[in-house]
Amino acid sequence: MQIKKLPQEFITARPILQTIEGAGYEAYFVGGSVRDTILKDHIHDVDIATSAFPSEVKDLFKKTIDTGIKHGTVMVLDHQQKYEVTTFRTESGYQDFRRPDKVTFVRSLEEDLKRRDFTVNALALKEDGTVVDLFSGLQDLQNHILKAVGIPEERFHEDALRMMRAVRFASKLDFVIEEKTEAAIKHNAPLLKKIAVERILVEFEKMMMGQATTKGVKYFLETGLYAYCPQFEGKLKPLSQLLNLNPKFRLTTETQVWLLICHTLELSREQSRSFLRAWKTSNELIAEVESGIQLLNAISKNSVSEKLLFRTGKKVLQSVINVLLAMNSKIDTSTLLARYNELPIKSTHELNVNGHDLLTANITTPGPQMGRIISYLLDGVLTGQFKNNQSELLLKAKKYTSSNLES
Template sequence: MTKQITLPEDVNALLQTLNDGGYEAYIVGGCVRDSILGRIPQDWDITTSALPEQTKALFSHTFDTGIQHGTITVVLNKTNYEITTYRIDGDYADGRHPDEVSFTSNLEEDLLRRDFTMNAIAYHPAEGFRDPFGGQEDISRSLIRGVGEPAKRFQEDALRMLRCVRFAAQLGFQVDDATYTALQENAALIEKISVERIHEELDKLWKSPFPEKLSLLLSSGLLPHIDGLLDKRLTALGETLVPQLKAAPVSAPLRWTLVLQSFMEAEAKTFCKKLKFDNATAKQIQTYLRHLSQPIPQTPYEVRKLAGILGMELTENLFILQEILQDKAAVATAREILAKVLADGDCLNLKMLEMDGKALMDAGIPAGKAVGETLGLLLEDVLHEPEHNKREYLLEKALKLQQK
């Protein structure tokens, strides 16, 4: 087990300033866990015996981020660091946030309110680890275990249940039996959590390196309380989804499309709206689902048409999904055709067409609907016969179309 954590210079300076002011201070939570695991922490959180106003008095640049819960942010060298006073949480009426907090001078009381033992470890470079709940041992055993009474931790903040599964998928850890049983018994409480936070956790889960932990989610009892249709469809997919997720790039639209592969496009639209996806991701998922229900293009015309509609990035992504879910040989053929189409510089869309609306109107075609319809017919011609993408030919064909 790691005996020492190398802290960034600024983090050491923050701890030293708090210590020089007469207060205890430690790094805590995910940054300690990740450092023990040899991962690079995303954030460096600090816990201290100093009250928020006392912390603010020690630093020149601070702002309040959650001062009602004891958290202020210190800005040092253009980087934000959250510093939170040791606290004891009151009741959690909403199943997410404490109704009130009381500050304490006891570090162990602060660590007791945290979710899992691996996240309830504090560290100071001069003192080493403060680990009253055996978090280091659990990390060495690759085990996720609730702090104290797991059921109480989940009742305080129901999002912790989904975080438990997500941590397992991110770290490849097992979940302690008593903790998982408490999770299953309290699964209905997830209904108290906002869809935004549920979406965020599921997003991280699908993008995690150990998707085989999907079984934890399927057996947890959480899904029926998140979305009934998602529960039914994921249960039907079962373990077949695991190698598919592993084969896909770590991309939210691609991974979510695999998760929603058995959804109709309209069902996916409703689901994405319910979980408040951003519009761009939701549209991509729906686009992929629409094209997954259609044959893989196998002719130059079909490939040009598809690439023209989707653009290159979405076409390549669609091929990835089709390769995972459908026919690798057919996708290989489509990719070969696309490479030749691109190498030949074939026209794929109206922007590449050697004709535009102004030229058509100058030639006497009425502005408005007629111009748009004519451009569409010309593009269709060129998608079939790329050599027709010449201005003279297209103008002549446009005028013939008008005579019909």
């Protein structure tokens, strides 16, 4: 097979391959970028594999960085672009089920491709667009099948994270996992405990944001991988609700993913905080999920106030709406969004009175009372009791202060 029209990313990187080949070595584009080009998907990183050893690659280019020299990777800098060029290699001895104990540089493309995870990722592309397919990856792409290269058990013992990558690709590509590969995942699922949570997190989030989320979730649950993820053991029944997600809606952010998960598991705000820390998510994401849970709880009780919508903010509100749509909820999400859009102000910065104004007008002094006054004015503006006018707000603040002093 030959790709007649290469993506611009490959055309820009062509001189790197041409330089290496001009020196008598082999060089190919490899990995996901080749797969996605054939599938006519958007490509991300352009990876290059070569028969040239690291020292030989460095001799060919003026600017290089030893990004992973022990594993054969040299970063080549060319016209403000960075390309990872990795020597063909074999690997052996995976005592931690993650990293090889020994890496050996080789001159054979076949030996290099043999160690890759799935046949659809074991494709190589020459600079002229010719696809090198040594493991029937093109046929598997055509048939929408995800199959491990060689013996599945060996691939998963080399890196147990590949099992999560399998369910992620099933979701991302809408592919079926081949029978022997799926059986090997079931058999080796406990090895996932050997993998750092941060690495599992990335694959899980990508699985949940794929084009065929329910397919990925189905494999995630049926292979038993879920049981070796933080806080998921024993949660098969609630997690199975994810199989009913609306296939027409895709989650687009990590916040949406975790808000959906926490809501599905019926976690409170406090429980969600502990849960997400176990997954080692960011504090920002935790805060957004907590805010989303508060809004979802209010929606279920039909007690959504303007103040809550204001505090939630448009970003989290949109996450809540997308989660409701994904869950086939009958909630009128358009009304929620309309109510938010009709708020007179969207942030405290838009309130026409601040602490400095209160001090200048001698209404209060620095301290807790100032916060209470601002909150009072904010509530009044949001509920339409006060106009967002400085003179009116200062007058309301004086009356509020006076009434509190009298009481």
